[in-house]
Every structure is written in structure tokens, then in C-alpha cells.
Amino acid sequence: MKFERRRYLTQNIAKILIWMAALSTMAVMALIVFQVLWEGLPVLSLSFFLDSPRSMGREGGIFSTIVGTFALTIVAILFATPLGVGTAIFLWEYTREGRISRTIRFGIGCLAGVPSIIFGLFGFVFFVIYLNMGWSILSGGLTMAALILPTIISATEEALKAIPYSFREVSYSLGGTKWQTVTRAVIPSALPGIFTGIILGICRSIEETAVVILTAGSSLLIPTSLFSPVRTMSVHFYILSREGISMEMAYGTGAALILLVLIVNTVANWLLSRYVRKKA
Amino acid sequence: MSTGNKIAVKDFNFYYGSIQALQMINLDIKANEIFAILGPARSGKTTFLKSLNRLTDLVHGASHTGTILLDGEDIYAPRISLTQLRRRVGIVFDLPIPLPVSIYENVAYGPKLSNKTQKKYLDEIIEKALRSAFLWDEVKDRLHTSALRLSGGQQQRLCISRILALDPEVLLLDEPCSGLDPISTASIEETLSRLKKEYTIILVPHNIQQASRVADRVGFLLEGKLVEEGPAFEIFTRPKNKKTEDYISGKFG
Numbered sequence: 001m002k003f004e005r006r007r008y009l010t011q012n013i014a015k016i017l018i019w020m021a022a023l024s025t026m027a028v029m030a031l032i033v034f035q036v037l038w039e040g041l042p043v044l045s046l047s048f049f050l051d052s053p054r055s056m057g058r059e060g061g062i063f064s065t066i067v068g069t070f071a072l073t074i075v076a077i078l079f080a081t082p083l084g085v086g087t088a089i090f091l092w093e094y095t096r097e098g099r100i101s102r103t104i105r106f107g108i109g110c111l112a113g114v115p116s117i118i119f120g121l122f123g124f125v126f127f128v129i130y131l132n133m134g135w136s137i138l139s140g141g142l143t144m145a146a147l148i149l150p151t152i153i154s155a156t157e158e159a160l161k162a163i164p165y166s167f168r169e170v171s172y173s174l175g176g177t178k179w180q181t182v183t184r185a186v187i188p189s190a191l192p193g194i195f196t197g198i199i200l201g202i203c204r205s206i207e208e209t210a211v212v213i214l215t216a217g218s219s220l221l222i223p224t225s226l227f228s229p230v231r232t233m234s235v236h237f238y239i240l241s242r243e244g245i246s247m248e249m250a251y252g253t254g255a256a257l258i259l260l261v262l263i264v265n266t267v268a269n270w271l272l273s274r275y276v277r278k279k280a
Numbered sequence: 281m282s283t284g285n286k287i288a289v290k291d292f293n294f295y296y297g298s299i300q301a302l303q304m305i306n307l308d309i310k311a312n313e314i315f316a317i318l319g320p321a322r323s324g325k326t327t328f329l330k331s332l333n334r335l336t337d338l339v340h341g342a343s344h345t346g347t348i349l350l351d352g353e354d355i356y357a358p359r360i361s362l363t364q365l366r367r368r369v370g371i372v373f374d375l376p377i378p379l380p381v382s383i384y385e386n387v388a389y390g391p392k393l394s395n396k397t398q399k400k401y402l403d404e405i406i407e408k409a410l411r412s413a414f415l416w417d418e419v420k421d422r423l424h425t426s427a428l429r430l431s432g433g434q435q436q437r438l439c440i441s442r443i444l445a446l447d448p449e450v451l452l453l454d455e456p457c458s459g460l461d462p463i464s465t466a467s468i469e470e471t472l473s474r475l476k477k478e479y480t481i482i483l484v485p486h487n488i489q490q491a492s493r494v495a496d497r498v499g500f501l502l503e504g505k506l507v508e509e510g511p512a513f514e515i516f517t518r519p520k521n522k523k524t525e526d527y528i529s530g531k532f533g
Contacts, residue, residue, distance in 0.1 A: 096340060166377045170439075173335055173371045174390035174446065175363040184389070189380055 040255025068230030075141025084152030120214035140216030148201035155197020316495035370443030376435035433464025
């Protein structure tokens, strides 16, 4: 009887603790988002999005930083996706578990743990100085691609692992070559997982700051080519608040950033569920 | 074939690493017969089937000695095209494995691999394949819906049509009814008996009764060895080997 009561008590305490853990996580997230939106939303207006910054960002809008964010992210994704997906396919479909694949995986793991400022420094030394690409969309995008590569590789690899071996066997048994099997029987089913990895990469490069400052510069001009320097929204936010230019505009930028990430995720989820529904 | 032997297996040994899965198999399979392979679990039935179209090549560390001839040609010879071989010798697995695409795309998968993508041509062979597997009437109005929505029996017949769309010569069937209800099983068995006019069928039945219903000849595998083979009627009524008799009468299995 006593034991029964203790069991009941333990059960209830555990339930309360777990609820508290989940609720406090939610609370912290809600608080951050709420604070930024509370301060930033009043600043947002159509002209805030469509005007370029004036007098260091104290006035005007954030148009050029939105362009910068998109340009940098697109370049990063264009480089990182084929490389990352290719590496994952190599690791999972083309090599047996062995020294080579273990070494590559170890390298990817290390890469994922390297602080972004180190990536920034590498990009600065290698792309900006050594390859003489200067502070530019290209330098920034390439460095960012290196930064998000591990995310895309592991997401793709997880997605490939989840595809039953039998799909591959069916494809081979119908006379498929390895390449046909990978591209026709495996990848279509793994696409949602790969896509999730790419979305994580997009969000990461939208929010990243250190890499951009060191490799893409902080120009407020609208870029004209891949070799133009740019400032992304995150960097704009950082400079506005750090250098005390305008807290008001900083919060406005922050709110716009949060909205952008929300939109990207919502659209991605919608596309994903549509794709999955179409297949089922 | 003048000799009537579609497949000739000679002194065939098969190994997974150091484990021997098949021992000294000698067997002739005639064209247009249903040959059933009986045997308890882990006796090497699936390995035998998969070595007939070299799906065993996918297993790391697999090796073999001896020869398997298809129409007198060594299928392990270096000049043999693997993709070609697997089209000629098609396999249906024990569980239906529809790919997560439409019914149409499942059947079109094989032909498309060899670049046959003309819609009119595909429509034709897909209808023919689905008719041959007796699935056409049930699915003709929903060819472009997901194959995953079919019942288990329909999925397995879909897998058979997927193979038939390649116009193979030999059909390997590995317990094709193991996950199915009696009605679906009956429809697949009926399908098999009609298909044998055009194809050579090697079947691992999911029970002895099934073998007795459909097989022309039967072989009994035990621990990787072909204990006995012969016409179905003889094996079921007058098995020569004591172990075969025990297995058929249900003393073990």
C-alpha cells in the first residue's frame, strides 16, 4: 500500500517537472520573440521595407540589407546543396562503412562544432585576401556554404538512412543501375528530409552575423554584382545596436528578421506537406 | 530450347563471408514449368533465388563456386550485363514492396530504366502487365493514385506486374503470398498457373499445400543442400528421402 502511494507520488512529481521543463522553454522563446516584436513591430511599415537606409541606418528603411540577405543566402545554398547532398550520397550509397567514410564523418562533425567566427576568419583570409575576391557576396556566400555544409550533409544522410533497403533492392531487381536506383528510387523518397536540411541551412545563413561581417563587409549600398559588398539584416541589426546608431531601427530590423524566418519556415512546411500528400 | 532446360545449376556453392549458405547444388529447371523449392527457414531458399539473378551481388562478402547457366550461358561470366540479366530473370519478394509512387509509375519503373518513355508505348505495356497479373480491372480507374493505397494482395500482384512489364523469361517468387489472406492467395495462385504458359517460374511457396496445388516439380532444400527433387506428385506421395518425408508430413519445419 505504501509502495503504491509512493509510486503514485513519483508519477505526479515527474509529470509536474516535465511540464515545467516544456513550459519554461516555451516561455523563454515566447519572451524573446514577444520583446523584439513589441519593440520592433511599430517601426515596420511599407517604406521601412522598401527604402534604403539613410545616414548610417538612423533613417530610411532596410531595403538594401534585405537584398543582401537574400543574395548571400542564395549563393550559400546554391553551393552548399549540391556539395552537401553529393557528399551524403557518397557516404551512404557509394561507400561501405570504413576508414574513408569514418574520416569524412569525423571531419564533418568537427566542422559542425567550429564557431562561426572561425569560419569567418577562414573566409576572410582565403576568399577575401588570398583569392582577392574582396568583401563580396561571393566571398560571404562561399564561406556561409562551408558553414551550413555539415547541416545539409547530416540531414541528407539521415534522410537516406530512413529509406528502406528494400526500395533499392526492388530497383536493382528491375534492372536499375546504381545511379538510377539512387536518383529514382531513393532520392524522391528522401526529398522531404533533404529539403528540411536545406531549410535549416537557409535559416542559419539568414541569422548568421560573424561570418558576414568578416567576408561580405557591411556596405549599405544595393549590390550590383556578385563582387559587391553587402550588409545582411543580422549584421545591420548588430551594427545599429552595437554602435548605438538607433535602437528603434535595430528592433525594427529584428522584427523583420523574425518575420522572415517565420515566413521561410511556414512556406517550407506548406511545400513539404503538399509534396508528402501528393505521394501518399 | 531444344533440351528444354531453361536453367542449369552445376556444383553451385554459395558463401556469405565464411558461412556456407548453399552446398553443391545441381539442378535443371525446364522452360514453362513451375518449380517449387521447399525447405524450413534458413535453408537457403532465398539465397538460391537471388543467386539466379545475381541480386546476391549486393551483399558484401558474398562469393560462390560452380556455374549457373541461363539458356546455356553462364550468368556469372564477365561479359554478362547485370541489368540485362535482372530483366530476364525477374524476382518478386516475400513482402509486397510498392515504391511510394502511383500504380502507373510503379509498373513503368522498369521500362523507364531502359529509356522507354514514350507514353503510348508505356500505356500499352502497363495495361498488358496489369492484365497479366489480373489486376487491371481493379485498378484501371485509378492508375495515377498511390500504390500504397492498394490492399496487400493487390500490392503483391502489382509487384508481379512490375516484373511482367519487363517481359522477363524467368519469374522468381519468394513466398509471394506470405503476407496475404486466403482470397488474395488464391488469386495469385491462379495467376501463376496461367503465367506458366509464357514464363518459367521458380517459386518458394509459403506452405507445402501451396506447392502441391501449383508446382510441376519440387525440390527440397535443407541446410543449404538440395536433398531431393522430382515431379511434385512423386515428392508428395513417395519421397525417397526420410528427411523429405518428415518435412512434408509436418514432423519438422
